[in-house]
Amino acid sequence: MQSFAIIFSTSLLSAKLIPLIFPFMKTIKVGIIGCGVVGSGVVRVLQENAKVIELRVGSKIEIAGVADRVFPKGVKIEKKIFTSDGFALCRNPEIDIIVETVGGMGIAAEFIKTALENGKHVITANKALLSEKGFPLFQLASQQKKLLLFEAAVGGAIPIIRTLKMDFAGEKITQMKGILNGTCNYILTQLTEGGIEFADALKAAQEKGYAEADPTLDIEGIDTAHKIALMAMLAWGVKVDFKKISITGITGLTAADFDLVKRLGFVIKLIAFAKKESSELEIHVSPTLLPADSALAKIGGVINAVQIYGKNMGSCLLSGRGAGSLPTATAVVGDIIEAARDTLIGKSAVPVCGYQPEKLVEFKICKIEESTSAYYLRFSVKDLPGVIRDISTILAKHNLSIHTFLQFGKPHPDNYRPIAMVLHPAKFGDVKRAVVEIDKLKCVDRKTLILRVEM
Amino acid sequence: MQSFAIIFSTSLLSAKLIPLIFPFMKTIKVGIIGCGVVGSGVVRVLQENAKVIELRVGSKIEIAGVADRVFPKGVKIEKKIFTSDGFALCRNPEIDIIVETVGGMGIAAEFIKTALENGKHVITANKALLSEKGFPLFQLASQQKKLLLFEAAVGGAIPIIRTLKMDFAGEKITQMKGILNGTCNYILTQLTEGGIEFADALKAAQEKGYAEADPTLDIEGIDTAHKIALMAMLAWGVKVDFKKISITGITGLTAADFDLVKRLGFVIKLIAFAKKESSELEIHVSPTLLPADSALAKIGGVINAVQIYGKNMGSCLLSGRGAGSLPTATAVVGDIIEAARDTLIGKSAVPVCGYQPEKLVEFKICKIEESTSAYYLRFSVKDLPGVIRDISTILAKHNLSIHTFLQFGKPHPDNYRPIAMVLHPAKFGDVKRAVVEIDKLKCVDRKTLILRVEM
Numbered sequence: 001m002q003s004f005a006i007i008f009s010t011s012l013l014s015a016k017l018i019p020l021i022f023p024f025m026k027t028i029k030v031g032i033i034g035c036g037v038v039g040s041g042v043v044r045v046l047q048e049n050a051k052v053i054e055l056r057v058g059s060k061i062e063i064a065g066v067a068d069r070v071f072p073k074g075v076k077i078e079k080k081i082f083t084s085d086g087f088a089l090c091r092n093p094e095i096d097i098i099v100e101t102v103g104g105m106g107i108a109a110e111f112i113k114t115a116l117e118n119g120k121h122v123i124t125a126n127k128a129l130l131s132e133k134g135f136p137l138f139q140l141a142s143q144q145k146k147l148l149l150f151e152a153a154v155g156g157a158i159p160i161i162r163t164l165k166m167d168f169a170g171e172k173i174t175q176m177k178g179i180l181n182g183t184c185n186y187i188l189t190q191l192t193e194g195g196i197e198f199a200d201a202l203k204a205a206q207e208k209g210y211a212e213a214d215p216t217l218d219i220e221g222i223d224t225a226h227k228i229a230l231m232a233m234l235a236w237g238v239k240v241d242f243k244k245i246s247i248t249g250i251t252g253l254t255a256a257d258f259d260l261v262k263r264l265g266f267v268i269k270l271i272a273f274a275k276k277e278s279s280e281l282e283i284h285v286s287p288t289l290l291p292a293d294s295a296l297a298k299i300g301g302v303i304n305a306v307q308i309y310g311k312n313m314g315s316c317l318l319s320g321r322g323a324g325s326l327p328t329a330t331a332v333v334g335d336i337i338e339a340a341r342d343t344l345i346g347k348s349a350v351p352v353c354g355y356q357p358e359k360l361v362e363f364k365i366c367k368i369e370e371s372t373s374a375y376y377l378r379f380s381v382k383d384l385p386g387v388i389r390d391i392s393t394i395l396a397k398h399n400l401s402i403h404t405f406l407q408f409g410k411p412h413p414d415n416y417r418p419i420a421m422v423l424h425p426a427k428f429g430d431v432k433r434a435v436v437e438i439d440k441l442k443c444v445d446r447k448t449l450i451l452r453v454e455m
Numbered sequence: 456m457q458s459f460a461i462i463f464s465t466s467l468l469s470a471k472l473i474p475l476i477f478p479f480m481k482t483i484k485v486g487i488i489g490c491g492v493v494g495s496g497v498v499r500v501l502q503e504n505a506k507v508i509e510l511r512v513g514s515k516i517e518i519a520g521v522a523d524r525v526f527p528k529g530v531k532i533e534k535k536i537f538t539s540d541g542f543a544l545c546r547n548p549e550i551d552i553i554v555e556t557v558g559g560m561g562i563a564a565e566f567i568k569t570a571l572e573n574g575k576h577v578i579t580a581n582k583a584l585l586s587e588k589g590f591p592l593f594q595l596a597s598q599q600k601k602l603l604l605f606e607a608a609v610g611g612a613i614p615i616i617r618t619l620k621m622d623f624a625g626e627k628i629t630q631m632k633g634i635l636n637g638t639c640n641y642i643l644t645q646l647t648e649g650g651i652e653f654a655d656a657l658k659a660a661q662e663k664g665y666a667e668a669d670p671t672l673d674i675e676g677i678d679t680a681h682k683i684a685l686m687a688m689l690a691w692g693v694k695v696d697f698k699k700i701s702i703t704g705i706t707g708l709t710a711a712d713f714d715l716v717k718r719l720g721f722v723i724k725l726i727a728f729a730k731k732e733s734s735e736l737e738i739h740v741s742p743t744l745l746p747a748d749s750a751l752a753k754i755g756g757v758i759n760a761v762q763i764y765g766k767n768m769g770s771c772l773l774s775g776r777g778a779g780s781l782p783t784a785t786a787v788v789g790d791i792i793e794a795a796r797d798t799l800i801g802k803s804a805v806p807v808c809g810y811q812p813e814k815l816v817e818f819k820i821c822k823i824e825e826s827t828s829a830y831y832l833r834f835s836v837k838d839l840p841g842v843i844r845d846i847s848t849i850l851a852k853h854n855l856s857i858h859t860f861l862q863f864g865k866p867h868p869d870n871y872r873p874i875a876m877v878l879h880p881a882k883f884g885d886v887k888r889a890v891v892e893i894d895k896l897k898c899v900d901r902k903t904l905i906l907r908v909e910m
Contacts, residue, residue: 045767049618049625055692055814056624058806151622157768159614167606167614169511170788172504237510295774298753312500313612313783319750320771330768333625341804349796349804351513359510 008214028057028340031089031120033111034102035072038125038152041329042099042407043075046336052451053333057340065089091115097339098349099332100124109133116140116148121348123410124234125152128217128228132242134230138357147339148352152331154227155304158321162334163318164308165354171310173235175275177454180227182302182323183211183218184250184270188287189300191258192267198253202344210302220249221270221285227271231306232283236276237355246284246368253287257378257449260420264404265272265378268296280364282371289376289422369429374403374453375426377435379419380445384413387443391419398434400426408430416445422453475819483795484519486544488566489557490527493580493607496730496784497554498530501791508788520544536686545569552794554787555579564588570597571603575792576803578787580607582673582681587697593812602794603807605901607786609682610635610759613775617789619689619763620809624785626765628690630730632909635682637671637757637778638666639705643742644755646713647722653708660677665757674716675704676725683727686761687738690760691731692810693818701739701823708742712833712904715875716744717860721831722752723906735819737826744831744908820834824884829908830860832890834874835900838866846874849896853889871900877908 030046032039046053046063054060066077067086083089090111098120102108108126115122122141124130130137130150141148151161155178164173179185183205190201202219205211217223225247229240240364250270251368261268271288274281290297295317299305304322309315321327342348346364353360388407395402404422413416423431428450433446485501485534487494501518502507509515521532522541538544545566553570555577557563563581570577579585585592585605593620596603606616610633619628626678634640645656657674660666672678680702683693691779705725716723726743729736745752754760759777764770776782797803808815836842843862850857859877866872878886883905890903 041767042715049627052627052692053625055810056806060810123681157622157765158771159618159773162617162622163614165795167612167617167786167789169792170500170504170508171612171785172507203605237507267563293556295753298750310612310785312496313785314782316613316773316775318771318773321769326767328770330626330765331622334622337624338804341806345802346806347802347804349793349800349802350798351511355510356513391507 001191012111024345027062028062028343029062029069030097030098030099030336031065031092031095031096032063032099032101033067033070033086033089034100035066035075036101037121038328038332039068039099040075041325042075042101042207042332045326045329045333046075051335053337055335057344059340059344061340086115087110087114087266090120091118095120096343097121097123097336099336101332103128105129105133109137112137112148113140116144116146119144119146121147121343123149123335123339125150125328127153127211127223127230127330128146128261131226131229131240135239135357138352141352144356145348147342147348149335149338150230151335154230154326154430155306155318156320156420157330157400158304158306158318158320158322160231160306160318161234165350166230168308168310168313169354172312173276173308175309176228176231176235176273177296177307178228178231178272178304179269179296179299180272180304180306180322181218181224181270182304183215184224185299185304186210186302187219188250188268188270191253191255192262194255194258197255198251209407219251221247224270224272225285228274228283228285232274232281233360234354235274236281236363236408237353237360238281239360240281240283241365244365246286248286250287252449256418260378260406260408260418262292263408264406264420264422266290266291266453267292269296269299271296271454277298280366282366284368284371286452289451291455369427369432371428372425373428374425374455375423375428375431376451376453377421377423378449379438380416380448382443383415383417384443384447390441390443391438394434394437395423398430400430459742464907476778481799482515482517483552483798484517484520485552485554486520486547487554487556487789488522488541488544489555490521490523490530491556492780493787494523494554495527495530496780497556498532499789500781500788501786502531504788505886508792512799514795516791516795516798519550520547541566542569544575545575550575551798552576552578552791554791555581558583559756560584560588564592567589567592567603568595571599571601574599574601576602576604576798578604578790578794580605580783580787582608582678582685586681586684586695590694590812593807595704597812598809600803602797602803604790604793605685605781606790610761610773610783611775611777611779612782613759613761613773613777615686615761615773615818616689618773619686620805623763623765623768626768626810628746628763628765631683631686631690631728631761632751632778633683633686633727633759633761634724634751634754635759635761635777636673636679636725637759638670639679640754640759641665641757642674643705643723643725646708646710647717649710649713652710653706673680674706676702679725679727680740683729683738683740685744687729687736689809690729691736691818692730692808692815693736694815695736695738696820699820701741703741705742707904711873715833715861715863715873716831717747718863719861719875719877720747721745721908723745724751724754726751726909737821739823739826741907744906754806824882824887826883827880828883829880829910830878830883830886831906831908832876832878833904834893835871835903836874837898837900838870838872839898845896845898848891848892849892850878853885855885855889
């Protein structure tokens with residue numbers, strides 16, 4: 001039977017049909033481009049868990065090629081599968097699946113494009129690329145009927161992407177909140193524990209390997225914004241214009257704020273927020289006060305978490321390790337397994353983006369000034385008569401109502417002291433306008449800090 | 456091209472191939488058997504979210520038949536699609552997907568079997584049936600190359616099943632712990648808050664609709680065991696002999712215990728536990744003390760949660776609504792969408808059980824007596840000289856070491872009082888033997904309570 005089939009296949013059928021007839025014969029071949037932190041983790045997980053993966057796929061998965069600028073250290077691969085030419089892997093007809101772990105917005109896109117054009121499924125963890133310039137790639141994947149999977153791009157090993165594409169596909173998602181950057185959450189957890197200033201917390205994070213030498217993408221909230229943009233695309237089938245996402249990082253926070261918000265029963269977290277109503281999408285990243293007993297407030301250290309709200313299901317919290325070589329590799333390997341299973345049947349059922357890319361719609365993103373929320377204000381004022389009168393007069397003029405008020409402890413040696421307030425829900429634009437006026441008062445020392453509050 | 460294809464399809468190809476050629480033409484037809492709490496929720500979600508579901512599937516999903524003993528109340532379906540003959544739906548050649556929401560171990564199995572035999576994908580939430588008698592059904596689904604999906608069987612809308620089959624498919628899962636029964640967790644949360652006895656907490660749960668009139672399956676831990684058995688099958692590719700799972704419910708707990716454990720810094724939860732080592736599987740359900748600040752300890756009310764530990768990914772916590780009409784229906788509809796997408800491509804990539812059923816292996820389940828853990832003991836003793844000496848002598852004889860000890864407050868009016876201890880990790884068998892001896896002491900009033908402790 002076997003020899004007959006081989007004769008048959010070489011004579012009458014194209015090579016592509018062989019796996020359909022003999023799925024058990026096919027070894028799935030993977031090419032990995034970029035063998036740094038994530039790529040080397042992928043090699044390791046594929047090697048160490050080869051047996052369980054074979055049982056689950058019904059076929060061996062072979063690392064057929066690894067590309068990087070130099071031969072990677074610390075991974076056990078044969079010299080002969082190494083190449084410094086990633087494009088050669090993308091074009092290699094033997095290879096079924098390309099894993100892109102180069103990162104960044106440059107050549108990574110070319111690798112993905114070339115791989116898709118050459119009929120490979122592609123796996124990536126590249127949230128920057130997909131969220132800012134992903135659309136043509138998703139379109140290409142769809143045209144080529146190939147997968148472009150990115151479970152590792154959001155929340156590392158936490159199953160967020162597939163959950164949005166499959167589990168919650170029949171749900172009307174109303175709102176999503178997430179702690180999506182371990183570096184920031186580690187720093188904020190240190191600051192919440194107290195006795196430390198931002199710069200020291202950042203340094204500690206760098207020393208522990210939780211923050212990059214250049215931490216800008218993380219601490220300025222950009223990485224978090226990349227992730228919530230992808231989640232919004234999957235949750236609502238919308239094309240998110242990344243430039244329109246309001247992004248505030250965590251660099252403007254002081255130790256004093258962490259002490260004040262604790263006294264008010266809150267914790268500060270860098271929250272990615274997205275909410276879709278009939279006519280517009282609210283999506284932003286900002287340091288946010290959460291009630292200390294809320295689920296996300298309790299997510300400490302480098303752990304990531306998302307809370308997804310649905311019309312029917314209530315809310316669902318998913319949390320775990322959002323970064324690191326092996327947790328991220330676990331997600332990539334989950335994607336490799338999906339791509340391998342699809343390779344064996346020669347088809348893919350789940351559309352890229354959960355929706356077909358051509359069904360994605362442009363959607364109006366609400367201006368941050370129009371977004372309504374409770375807000376925390378921290379003023380820094382001279383300890384003089386009339387200060388509260390002046391501030392509260394301006395707030396009242398802008399129709400802003402005070403929910404919580406705290407002036408506490410002794411004035412600083414320089415006679416300036418902080419005042420903390422939480423306002424009842426209001427439009428951010430109104431709050432900002434009031435604060436501009438307040439900051440012109442003579443009794444006000446430095447710019448007032450405004451933080452969003454989730455009640 | 457189109458007309459050629461139609462001629463070609465009607466003359467040379469079987470009807471089954473038409474959807475492969477014209478996927479856009481196909482409306483996916485669903486039959487729902489059993490239109491109670493879950494079934495009626497499924498009808499509602501399919502109707503209300505029809506538009507978003509069509510966008511995600513690329514095809515309409517039509518409720519083509521609903522079967523129940525009587526015409527269901529509170530659902531908007533046309534009379535003509537109703538039938539009292541579920542088997543007719545299972546055999547209807549028009550129908551692609553059967554949803555079995557009859558429940559129970561009886562006729563439900565026949566419906567599933569008939570549907571699979573007639574080439575339908577099947578969706579069910581029936582954890583009792585699948586965990587106790589599921590194997591032949593999984594085998595049948597695999598032979599028929601049809602899906603048998605059951606996301607709603609464990610943790611309602613929480614994405615546990617698909618996560619184990621897909622996201623964590625490349626991970627060596629080491630251990631899983633879960634709060635998997637909302638009724639029990641509601642009752643235990645009430646008891647933890649204090650001032651209430653078990654019977655009253657159960658009554659309150661029944662009044663709120665969180666507990667059945669006959670709550671046995673829930674409060675005796677059987678429902679929880681059904682769920683962890685399915686999780687273990689998916690996580691490790693093992694056939695779990697349900698009868699070998701050690702199951703202890705929550706009926707033996709008293710208000711006094713909740714007070715004592717709180718003073719020791721613990722919370723009592725009904726925990727489903729599974730751990731696989733090279734040679735055996737540890738799997739059991741029991742009321743368990745968790746440190747009050749641990750993630751699962753904070754899961755309150757009817758919320759469910761699972762914590763899944765992997766060699767590479769660390770741990771991942773998934774939580775949300777584990778029951779109720781609409782959360783459960785959300786999970787069922789997610790499965791319907793998977794089945795619909797697979798119907799359109801005419802194939803399925805993900806094996807039932809995550810592994811092919813024929814690859815599932817029998818695996819030795821460790822006897823509960825051999826399981827090692829810390830244990831909490833609550834003695835009820837006469838307040839007399841020599842009591843502590845007698846108890847501690849027996850513990851020492853069995854080589855059991857005391858970690859924490861609490862005797863607290865005044866004796867009860869009848870002169871009996873509780874003593875709480877936490878033992879250092881020991882084999883359950885040794886603890887049980889020591890307790891049998893202790894319970895024979897004259898100073899001991901009633902049987903000593905033994906609870907597992909997760910440190």
